[in-house]
Amino acid sequence: MKKAIIMGAGPAGLSAGYELQKKGVDSVLLEAEKEVGGISKTVKYKDYHFDLGGHRFFTKFDEVNQLWKEVLGDHFKKTPRLSRIYYKNKFFNYPLTPVNALSGVGIFETASILLSYFNAKIKPDKEETFEQWVSNRFGKKLYSIFFKTYTEKVWGIPCSSIQAEWAAQRIKGLSLSSAIKNALFKTKNSSIKTLIDQFDYPTHGPGMMYNEMKNKIEKMGGNVLLDRKVSRIYHQEGRIQSIEYQDTSGNRYTQEGTHFISSVPITELVKMLYPVPPEEVIQAANHLSYRSIITVDIIVNRKNLFPDNWIYIHSPEVKLGRIQNFKNWSKDMLPDTNKTSLGLEYFCNENDDLWNKPDEDLFRFAASEVEKINICEASDIEDYTVVRVPKAYPVYMMGYKEYLGTVQEYLKKFDNLQLIGRYGLFKYNNMDHSIMTGLYAAKNILMDCLAFDTWEVNTDEEYHEEQKERPQRFRRRKVPVLGTSSTQQEVGYEK
Numbered sequence: 093m094k095k096a097i098i099m100g101a102g103p104a105g106l107s108a109g110y111e112l113q114k115k116g117v118d119s120v121l122l123e124a125e126k127e128v129g130g131i132s133k134t135v136k137y138k139d140y141h142f143d144l145g146g147h148r149f150f151t152k153f154d155e156v157n158q159l160w161k162e163v164l165g166d167h168f169k170k171t172p173r174l175s176r177i178y179y180k181n182k183f184f185n186y187p188l189t190p191v192n193a194l195s196g197v198g199i200f201e202t203a204s205i206l207l208s209y210f211n212a213k214i215k216p217d218k219e220e221t222f223e224q225w226v227s228n229r230f231g232k233k234l235y236s237i238f239f240k241t242y243t244e245k246v247w248g249i250p251c252s253s254i255q256a257e258w259a260a261q262r263i264k265g266l267s268l269s270s271a272i273k274n275a276l277f278k279t280k281n282s283s284i285k286t287l288i289d290q291f292d293y294p295t296h297g298p299g300m301m302y303n304e305m306k307n308k309i310e311k312m313g314g315n316v317l318l319d320r321k322v323s324r325i326y327h328q329e330g331r332i333q334s335i336e337y338q339d340t341s342g343n344r345y346t347q348e349g350t351h352f353i354s355s356v357p358i359t360e361l362v363k364m365l366y367p368v369p370p371e372e373v374i375q376a377a378n379h380l381s382y383r384s385i386i387t388v389d390i391i392v393n394r395k396n397l398f399p400d401n402w403i404y405i406h407s408p409e410v411k412l413g414r415i416q417n418f419k420n421w422s423k424d425m426l427p428d429t430n431k432t433s434l435g436l437e438y439f440c441n442e443n444d445d446l447w448n449k450p451d452e453d454l455f456r457f458a459a460s461e462v463e464k465i466n467i468c469e470a471s472d473i474e475d476y477t478v479v480r481v482p483k484a485y486p487v488y489m490m491g492y493k494e495y496l497g498t499v500q501e502y503l504k505k506f507d508n509l510q511l512i513g514r515y516g517l518f519k520y521n522n523m524d525h526s527i528m529t530g531l532y533a534a535k536n537i538l539m540d541c542l543a544f545d546t547w548e549v550n551t552d553e554e555y556h557e558e559q560k561e562r563p564q565r566f567r568r569r570k571v572p573v574l575g576t577s578s579t580q581q582e583v584g585y586e587k
């Protein structure tokens with residue numbers, strides 16, 4: 093009898109468990125935290141719901157859309173989108189619209205933007221780094237105004253050290269010329285991937301979706317064990333035999349299974365394997381790194397602050413990266429609509445100065461920053477909570493692919509272990525990509541094959557700019573491109 097052990101109950105692990113349990117395969121999910129959802133969970137503080145960032149539900153995978161609707165039904169609502177960039181005391185449309193961007197920066201900057209754009213068209217640079225990739229499409233000047241500062245806040249490293257692949261994955265389909273064309277000839281069916289005017293959102297935030305998925309798995313007979321951290325994975329002759337996990341008191345337990353699925357960070361997975369992998373694999377894993385975020389969630393005693401769902405803060409004078417305004421995502425995110433609940437996002441490294449600041453100091457710092465950029469008065473903030481999210485982003489540093497390749501090759505030799513999810517695959521996945529990898533893994537187990545390659549989800553750099561939506565189908569190993577998702581995406585930014 094098949095029995096699947098799934099490590100991690102974020103969107104990827106839950107989707108795998110949901111699909112397997114639905115088709116009658118016994119599944120046990122082990123989750124290190126006290127709740128499910130991973131970085132897509134929702135934090136509840138005094139009847140206020142705080143999303144960790146802001147999670148738009150948007151996908152071109154029909155199967156993921158169906159799953160979301162099946163799980164949440166009427167609690168899944170269409171939400172209009174407004175997001176802008178704040179730079180030099182001005183707001184700019186995001187995604188960038190040429191007239192707004194150019195009129196906002198003034199006539200001299202406009203001339204310089206256009207000159208540098210034409211220069212990039214005539215003499216494009218090679219495309220190894222983020223800086224080169226964006227400059228080739230927008231010109232150096234526009235890149236330096238609208239991409240550089242924010243991207244460097246997110247990553248904490250110069251854009252010249254970020255692999256171009258990240259821009260290719262995230263920005264896709266957008267360039268100054270495509271933005272101009274889109275502004276002039278925008279049609280209803282225009283499908284440049286970044287330009288999306290609405291999205292779906294659960295009434296109480298993304299955690300609602302994943303809590304409900306957990307409930308449904310349990311109703312179908314599956315087990316979702318919380319506060320259970322996987323600590324060791326035993327293998328023999330190319331097969332995983334069992335895993336060991338611990339509860340919060342340090343008690344150890346063992347689970348055996350026929351199939352194993354992991355959404356835990358790949359860098360941690362290799363270190364849990366026993367017998368231990370060769371030293372070069374461990375060393376390669378040590379070269380892969382993550383960026384973390386802190387959200388300072390504040391409750392402001394003001395009814396209306398701004399109409400956006402979120403604002404990107406490009407201004408270099410503050411560390412603040414992005415602000416979410418949750419009542420504009422769903423009115424049910426807060427108990428009192430006379431107030432406003434904001435999520436202030438700071439990008440950092442685990443254990444750096446910001447990360448280690450006591451909550452109260454972080455709050456004071458964040459309050460002074462929102463006041464500095466005229467979002468609200470610090471004295472209007474009546475309460476706050478701080479959430480630290482380690483490993484929020486896999487970092488696509490120059491050279492990371494080689495290290496990842498070494499780890500990937502080693503792990504491929506285990507024929508009953510499948511890797512899924514954002515950290516399981518060390519890939520900049522959105523929820524839909526992660527879910528799709530979970531569904532792929534489940535299908536492989538159901539069909540007794542490895543036909544669906546989880547590494548192939550979200551690898552559509554080959555796609556043409558402004559590619560039209562394709563029908564979604566599964567992509568099988570060694571079969572040329574069948575389908576893709578791609579959500580959104582944002583110019584150089586998470587979401």
Ligand SMILES: Cc1cc2nc3c(=O)[nH]c(=O)nc-3n(C[C@H](O)[C@H](O)[C@H](O)COP(=O)(O)OP(=O)(O)OC[C@H]3O[C@@H](n4cnc5c(N)ncnc54)[C@H](O)[C@@H]3O)c2cc1C
Nearest residue numbers: 100102103104124130131145147148322513514522523526
């Ligand atoms: C600021 C921000 C904004 C975002 N916005 C969007 C958006 O708008 N739209 C979108 O689609 N996506 C968005 N994302 C991405 C989305 O959050 C992720 O794609 C998604 O949560 C990944 O799901 P996952 O299951 O792969 O991984 P995770 O959510 O990280 O889940 C992995 C789970 O594994 C558990 N785990 C780890 N180690 C162990 C262990 N040893 N034992 C047991 N369990 C373990 C973790 O606790 C976690 O619950 C955003 C991300 C961030 C950081």
